[in-house]
Amino acid sequence: MAINNQIKNQHLLWRAAFGPMSENVKELKDVSQKDLWSLLIKTSSKKPQELNVASNAFDGLVKGIQDLGRLDKLTKEQKQNLRKQSVDDLKNLNLTWLSEMINSDAQLREKMSLFWHGHFACRVVNIYFQQQLLNVIRENALGNFGDLLREVSKSPAMLSFLNNQQNNKKHPNENFAREVMELFTMGRGNYTEQDIKEGARAYTGWGFNLKGEFVDRPFLHDTGKKNFLGKTGNFDGDDVIDIILEQKATAHFIAAKIYKYFVNENADEEKVKYLADRFYQSNYNIQQLMDDIFTSDWFYDKKNIGTRIKSPVELIVGIRRLLPMELERPETQLLFQRVLGQILFYPPNVAGWPGGKNWIDSSALMTRMRLPQTLTNSEDFAIRPKDDDDVMMGMEGVDKKQAKNIIHVTVDWQGVIKNFEDIQKNNLLNHINEIVLQTSSRIAGPVIENYLDKASREGFIKTAIVDLMSTPEYQLC
Secondary structure (H helix, E strand, O other): OOOOHHHHHHHHHHHHOOOOOHHHHHHHHOOOHHHHHHHHHHHOOOOOOOOOOOOHHHHHHHHHHHHHOOHHHOOHHHHHHHHHHHHHHHHHHHHHHHHHHHHOOOHHHHHHHHHHHHHOOOOOOOHHHHHHHHHHHHHHOOOEHHHHHHHHHOOHHHHHHOOHHHOOOOOOOOHHHHHHHHHHHOOOOOOOHHHHHHHHHHHOOEEEOOOOOEEEOHHHOOOOOEEEOOEEEOOOHHHHHHHHHHOHHHHHHHHHHHHHHHOOOOOOHHHHHHHHHHHHHOOOEHHHHHHHHHOOOHHHOHHHOOOOEOOHHHHHHHHHHHOOEEEOOOOHHHHHHHHHOOOOOOOOOOOOOOOHHHHOOHHHHHHHHHHHHHHHOOOOOOOOOOOOOOOOOOOOOOOHHHHOOOOOEEEOHHHHHHHHOOOOHHHHHHHHHHHHOOOOOOOOHHHHHOOOOOOOHHHHHHHHHHHHHOOHHHHEO
């Protein structure tokens, strides 16, 4: 069966963005994929506005630290206040970025930023460091991978997370060098343990000051010769990054990871090699790599459509894009993220979220399927997060009693219903099916019709959309 234009465009929007917006669903049946891709690039071409949510209270605490000149002069109470305020501000940053994903015209940039957020996974409870790293990622998300790698590597967030602040010539710390090669660039099997040791020596002295600025401390740097990936010299951290970028293994590792994230978890090695060669020849031009993917015929093959499990963030954002809504308490979205297993700025480890089938277990699937009903019907959300989950987001006190009656949502249904005003009644359910689901399988009319509100056309559309969103098929894009 041929794949129609609507499905192809929704496929592009789910992979290169966060799914269709209510106001443009109707237009997708006529626009070409080429024109839609050009629009996605155009709307993401401007430099993004920096996200800055650090509160005045946090600013005051940090300025106090800078005046003191040393963290160890802080009292226990000051340290506790600093951490608490930073946790509160991180929640705000989470919700601010989530709002950008939902509402920003720069959909491609924000989607690429979410990918890089998982690739350069970093978990530090410091609002300045985290928002600085996020802004670096958002600014470079579609630019040059070498520039992105270098800026991330010099960010206080990453230097702190991977312990390079403690890396000095007397006691080299290998953590930073190892993760840069294993997780950020080349992948296992393309370097030796000796390369890690030599790379760590090159990174000695890289750190940051109390103002959160990168500093290269020459008195801590090992100035001796290093033998790194077949080259010898008095290398520093920048030299090591240059040598890593010279390796074709780096281009292949990134191209393969991007293919698995944006196209199909089962990578086609021939296509990955083609993409990697082009990526390397372009000097790591990220936008060109994405252009090679999203303008190809094979991206729209049936095997690539409706086969990827949405991450929790993609699920939440996708629902909110198709169903415009106002949440009385936006912070409840943090609880959704936590229960579903993906809290922005709190990856499980330096490898990030594994994705794929790891998103789904019996508990998570039931919560995912219940989410559309919870949001659109302003239902109680009384599910308790796992007790053994150490990703607390400062919500240790949330239990069933506290979680009840916190979901109050207003959905702008009129904007949604307009998309179906020209559709005949006998074809209405089939058309809704096509817009809501990306899978080749469809929910049969007799199966779902028993649950629909048939008293009015408006009620029929509302219940059909929500019920289809509450199926296992909606978990796929």
